[in-house]
Amino acid sequence: MQQGNAVLTLVDGHDDESPSSAPDLGLHGLVLLAQFHGIAADAAQLAHEFGRNGESFDETALLLAARKLGLKAKVSALPAARLPMANLPAMAWDAEGRAFLLARIQGEQALIHDLSQRRPRQLALAELEQRYGGRLMQVASRASVLGQLARFDFTWFIPAIIKYRRMLLEVFVVSLFIQLFALVTPLFFQVVMDKVLVHNGLTTLDVIAIGLVCMAVFEVVLTGLRTYVFAHTSSKIDVELGARLFRHVLALPLAYFESRRVGDTIARVRELENIRSFLTGQALTSVLDLLFTVVFLAVMFWYSGWLTLIVVISLPVYALISAAVTPVLRKRLQDKFARGADNQSFLVETVSGIGTVKAMAVDPRATRTWDNQLAGYVSAGFGVTRVATLGQQSVQLVQKLVGVAILFFGARLVIEGKLSLGQLIAFNMLSGQVAAPIIRLAQLWQDFQQVGISVERLGDILNTRTELPGSRMALPPIQGRVSFEQVHFRYRPEAPEVLAGVELDVKPGEVIGIVGRSGSGKSTLTKLVQRLYTPERGRVLIDGHDLALADPAWLRRQLGVVLQENFLFNRSIRENIALSDPGMPLERVIHAARLAGAHEFIVELPEGYDTPVGEHGTGLSGGQRQ
Known part of the structure; x- marks a missing residue:
């Protein structure tokens, strides 16, 4: 049995639906499952490709859409007693035909993602059995199938x-x-x-x-x-x-x-x-x-x-x-x-x-x-x-x-x-x-x-999935536009949302400052831009490209980041400054040190830029480390 251990992420750019247009819960659930398996998908694009004309996706349409995304999907009638043995996460329907995601069953507790309320919920197993309508769509990607066959042993x-x-x-x-x-x-x-x-x-x-x-x-x-x-x-x-x-x-x-x-x-x-x-x-x-x-x-x-x-x-x-x-x-x-x-x-x-x-x-x-x-x-x-x-x-x-x-x-x-x-x-x-x-x-x-x-x-x-699946590709060189579209994020399923419906558009060349009290999500925004985390719902885009499609290593090499808590490795000052580019000429290293206001004290050290900083930078004073 494979069960989801993380908050499922939903690529959804349609939080601004009018009250008259009911959300397609099945389609949104499929997009959520696709993202869990590392496949970028867009609900609007799928609706356009399959020409539903405003109609909700039925089971057949969902299976076709899953195949289009490269997923292996199967809808079956499964008794509630056998749900713990199902391949999770999966999409289920309640007695009224509303779709919801079953993420995990552990002991007498079940974690679901309520698609109508767009948030995870913890249910007792008895509550889940009452809600469950008897139909379950189990989904697996080719990568996850191979991963199950190649479990570490x-x-x-x-x-x-x-x-x-x-x-x-x-x-x-x-x-x-x-x-x-x-x-x-x-x-x-x-x-x-x-x-x-x-x-x-x-x-x-x-x-x-x-x-x-x-x-x-x-x-x-x-x-x-x-x-x-x-x-x-x-x-x-x-x-x-x-x-x-x-x-x-x-x-x-x-x-x-x-x-x-x-x-x-x-x-x-x-x-x-x-x-x-x-x-x-x-x-x-x-x-x-x-x-x-x-x-x-x-x-x-x-x-x-x-x-x-x-x-x-x-x-x-x-x-x-x-x-x-x-x-x-x-x-x-x-x-x-x-x-x-x-x-x-x-x-x-x-x-x-x-x-x-x-x-x-x-x-x-x-x-x-x-x-x-x-x-x-x-x-x-x-x-x-x-x-x-x-x-x-x-x-x-x-x-x-x-x-x-x-x-x-x-x-x-x-x-x-x-x-x-x-x-x-x-x-x-x-x-x-x-x-x-x-x-x-x-x-x-x-x-x-x-x-x-x-x-x-x-x-x-x-057995933990890496963040570098082979399907990721390098996108064109970054111009600098950063966009957040209705981004929701929480660090754990049971934790409150750190970001809720964030909309942000930063144009190339703009310099902005983000202020707020401690814990308001300022650092979280930068981590999402670096793709250290993925949003629970919504999209983060660089130059209009969804970061769900980007190779994380390629993305981070093109970003310059000054961390809130910097870590100094047990190397020389020059090697720490040029950590991301070991072949960087000394002139560029000195230029970076001048911009940071560190050149003056570095040249006064016994070995200058070749001075070892020690483990965690213990060879430097607190002010010099900063």
């Missing part, structure tokens, strides 16, 4: 792994030889026990000893080679995956970062290393060892079917132990991650605001808060360790019981003459080779639960 890592498949194949071949050595060693011990000791074959003993030494040397060399290739390959995969993740983070909309703590986002990004380490490290080697277990079992069966049956019976027991531990372990891991993210956020916040902490003398309070949060994290970590240890020791107990059973029944077979002493020793060594990957697999299953939590946390980033 372990397959996100496959392209990088396939890219280095040759190196991983080398690891597979090396692992194969290591396992062959592990298979041959018990056979050598069998020969020593059954042939050398019985017949005093010292010459044979010399040959076997030399063979064992050679195998030991080769095994050490091959194991070291495998570790080296693994580390080399993992480093390359780390670079590629880290770069992909960082590009995605930078492409996320501003609203994503403003709705989450910095430390929480950092903690989620760091989960990438855990997942990569699991996939290219212990998981791959354990799977290779596990595959070779079949060969070991076949050789063991050749020795004794009954003893092999004891080993085989133990395998489901290992699986049952892992299945019993998994739910509890997963819950404890989620708690540990949540507390770790809280600690990360608090630490980042405290260090970033250390000046305020010291100035207000709240060090003791910050220390107490940190101690409490750290104690909670350690307690959660201990809970994870306790459950994991219980599972591991249970597996170890089963392994030891299997060893006792093999010794007991194997000795009886030796006494009965059905098995030689050398064969029993070789069988016991082989059973250890089978048990080792099984035990590692049990540990691997617990690690998999932790990695599953990491995938969920990292998925919060990678």
Whole structure:
């Protein structure tokens, strides 16, 4: 189920309808859904193209219009009980045929967009069922369909792994030889026990000893080679995956970062290393060892079917132990991650605001808060360790019981003459080779639960739609006309409107000032012009072009903005001034500094324009930073 998590935006330039012309709620709802999927649409243009002559769009016309916009739409009769499973946001009709948008259903609450009142509303599920008329139009764009198919999971890592498949194949071949050595060693011990000791074959003993030494040397060399290739390959995969993740983070909309703590986002990004380490490290080697277990079992069966049956019976027991531990372990891991993210956020916040902490003398309070949060994290970590240890020791107990059973029944077979002493020793060594990957697999299953939590946390980033869909295009060079047409905006669905019906037209070359009390929406206007946000209703135009069509990066490169709270990066003064154009000549940098009245104090600094400003500009005074 896909549900909308943001306020839906409506491109609507027709708020000035006369009372006699009833608004086409279905058409307005379709335009709203199109904008949610990143497709610019205009109600008046659609009405003109489909020649409705003032008539409201019926279901057939809405489906045709949706197809024209590149949307996949379907109208169906859906019982109210199945609405939580629908692909949301969607358009529904009430019993009287009035359209409204169903944005989200969470628990016993539903978020709708009342098209007649043009505002979002929160309804109880029972109220929604009374209002709902039984017809629902579900909409999806090609991009969203592909997005659902490409939801972040372990397959996100496959392209990088396939890219280095040759190196991983080398690891597979090396692992194969290591396992062959592990298979041959018990056979050598069998020969020593059954042939050398019985017949005093010292010459044979010399040959076997030399063979064992050679195998030991080769095994050490091959194991070291495998570790080296693994580390080399993992480093390359780390670079590629880290770069992909960082590009995605930078492409996320501003609203994503403003709705989450910095430390929480950092903690989620760091989960990438855990997942990569699991996939290219212990998981791959354990799977290779596990595959070779079949060969070991076949050789063991050749020795004794009954003893092999004891080993085989133990395998489901290992699986049952892992299945019993998994739910509890997963819950404890989620708690540990949540507390770790809280600690990360608090630490980042405290260090970033250390000046305020010291100035207000709240060090003791910050220390107490940190101690409490750290104690909670350690307690959660201990809970994870306790459950994991219980599972591991249970597996170890089963392994030891299997060893006792093999010794007991194997000795009886030796006494009965059905098995030689050398064969029993070789069988016991082989059973250890089978048990080792099984035990590692049990540990691997617990690690998999932790990695599953990491995938969920990292998925919060990678499953969030970026603000740079491929359909955006660069528009002609900006001349400077800025227009707002009946713009309505709110930061959250439940929050009051910051802007309500704003009309504004600034011609090229005009210089205007916008005044108002704090919180009246002055900064919001500039953010809408930069397309850091999109309006809930209405349009923002540059030179007559709807910003819903514009590539945000192209737009922002052509805008000069002095932010209310400027951020200085840990670079030189020159690099900070020329941040958007690193190749800017020094003359232009000096000209910009002169306009800002900063040139005089910059030239007095020891390194002039090459002076590092420090993190957050700590190398400058407060006035110099401003």
